[in-house]
Amino acid sequence: MRKIWVLMIVMALVLMVGRPAQALTEYNVTGSVDFTGPYAVVMPPIDEAGKAFFAWWNDEVGPKLGVKLNRKTYDTRYDPALTASLWPGILSGDKPLAHFGLGGPDVAALMKRLPQDKVPLIMSTGTYGFIWLPDTWVIQCRPTYVHESAGFFNWAHMNLIKDRPIRVAAISSKVSPAYVDGVRGFEEFAKATDWIELVGTEWVQMKPVSLLSEVQRLSKDKPDFFWNMNNTYQGVGIIKANKELGQSIPVVLSSHNGIAMSALATKDLKILEGNYDSCAYDPGIDLENPAAKIYMKYKEKLGLKYPWSLMSVQVAAMHLQAFRAIERAIKAVGPDKLTGEAVFNAFFSGPFTSEELLGLMPTQTFTHNAPFSEKDIKVKCTTVKDGKHVSVSPDWIPVPPVPKWVK
Template identity: 40%
Template sequence: MKTNRAKLSAMVKLRQHGALLASALCLGGMAQAQTTYNVAGLADFTGPFADIMKDMTGCRRAVLEWWSEEVGKAQGVALRIKDFDTRYDVAQVASLWPGIKSELNPVAVLGVGGADTNALQQRLPSDKVPLVQSTAGYGFAWKGDNWVFNARATYPHEAAAFYVWMQKKSGSLAPLKVGVISSEVSPAYVDIHKGVEKFARDNPKIIEVVETIYTEAQPTDLTQQVSRLVRKGATVLQVFNNTASVVATRRALQSLGKTNIPIVVSAHNGLLSSGKALGDLSQMDGNYEVYGMAMAAEGATPARDFFEKLRSQYKLQAAYNSACIMGMSQAMLTVRAVENVVKVKGAGGVTGEEVRAALVSTPMPTERSFGLLPNIKFNNDAPFPTSGTAVNIGTVEKGKYKLLEQNVPVPVLSKW
């Protein structure tokens, strides 16, 4: 009997000790717990930008993982992203959005481009969720009190900076003759060529748009159209659509024996991705890209070092190119805004409305983005920085990508 009582007493003490241990572990876990907030990722895995989407979405996801571990953990906050394939289609974005909002209740949305802005800019103010874009801005979204944010000025702003630079570089007082390859399949494409045409009308001594060519979403042969631009005297071709458009334009110039006429592209259809699509980067020799963020040049830079950290410590599987930098940039804007909200409101105070307020009120120095972006300061007048912005210009020489010019000033443009 005494032996049984002794055993029973030992078992009770063991259970009590286990309960105390479990309670201690639980409290310790609570001390380390992170409040998780959702971010909605809009993507294009099956549409015109499918070729760059793995790099872009992979890099933005890695930034959120890095921030949650190395910054958010100390603040008691984590961010989780879920991607949705919109095919870069306005109707598809609009159709998916109510379900996305209901499922995730996101504090921010990371978009791909103009299709997202066009579909959501009227809804977001009532939904109280900011959309942070990976691209340059759009003239059709140029208004105050916006819930869409672009870290870069509009595509026409960036193109205008390139043309001012290129004309000065030419040493001639004659305006550049620009042929524009565009399309009416996307509001963003239409906005770009309208903005550039307005810049040409306002600045006839800098550029003349000889013609704007309209193509399908992903053209395969533009020989006839490019030939018409060449006959009209075009000295540079602007292709800000997608990679397929760049490839078709370059092949047309090659077939016409006019490879001395350069193409200028943007970040989402940059030289590296276009060269890859052509089979060899040397196919893009003598062409240019322009945009207001870091470029994927060789050599150690803060942006490149940060990318390597994501690849080595956070299992990032992506190429270091303009698409990846776009993804990292929009994610960095978002996490820094959340970080600022938590400093003021605490771990439980993160909402879409507070994230938007932080974006508008708190400038982000370039150091805070590891050099991915220049100094960023938003205001309520436009969904993108309207002053003090600059672009970088890249090129390909003998099959090697090269950063050609840095911090080229962006001129002031009137609305179109």
């Protein structure tokens, strides 16, 4: 009898091993990359992060749901005209569930046609006021840059300057409509907020040689902070002008021109001592973050080159947001009936908790009223203290109300 039982167990194991794996339904998710245009220098680490998180999802999540996601990228050179010309072929050839954008050119090229194409565009950048619109089919993982800045100033109001309005001086450029949009938004935020005062704005070139004169003029209005959301040339230019004038008025920056990116540009973290940045993502300086651990695992597995960084965070956050929506869509319509429309609808199925997003973002609650989550917006802010890049708080910082400035 015992021999019979042993034989039956062996036969069962043989059958289990010999059984073919369940076939996975394959879908394409496309994305814009730029290996030949203005962002070619920073594209390799961005591309590697995308490879890592697709590999993770296909290894650890997709098989349980009966789906495999194919990553397909197109070099759009960060050019709206090229993006627009490539899109019909992407749409008909790949039939993507979603498309990962790089920035403004994707929005400019695709936003008006996405509702008819029924493919959501997923963005990792901050939102501009002129796309704070309903039902755009653009999913922004971050609020506007003005919201992110408002979060920092809320922290400063609660911790640094509590007894009077915070005085802010802006430096921007009229070269880009997006930059002008940011200043207009900050003006409206200041008008609506009794503890913020915008004391002046200087308009400068996109890549100024020196900002000494502009910083000197604005300094006469005794600002507590300079504010710049544009690029590293301007942000670092303000810091250098401060030093030339023998003053230390802190500069508040965004993510793309903030502490990490400015340190990369200048190769000098110390020059950023006492300055700040603010973003609705984790800053990427905690290697114990679950997403960081995933990246490091697949960095080794895939033979990737670049370390976990803020650029990795931006890519990982956008991918996680899309993957979580795809997972909900699979549960709603089944693994063999997925469409871009099903994925789009899944974004509105309820909150995506910070835990689901592996701590890279606060909880996101999307509605049809805006491309970003308008509920309980929060940010994280960093600075350089004693030569080290650190968070100003371990917790997410709440963002105060910001009025809509583009009607």
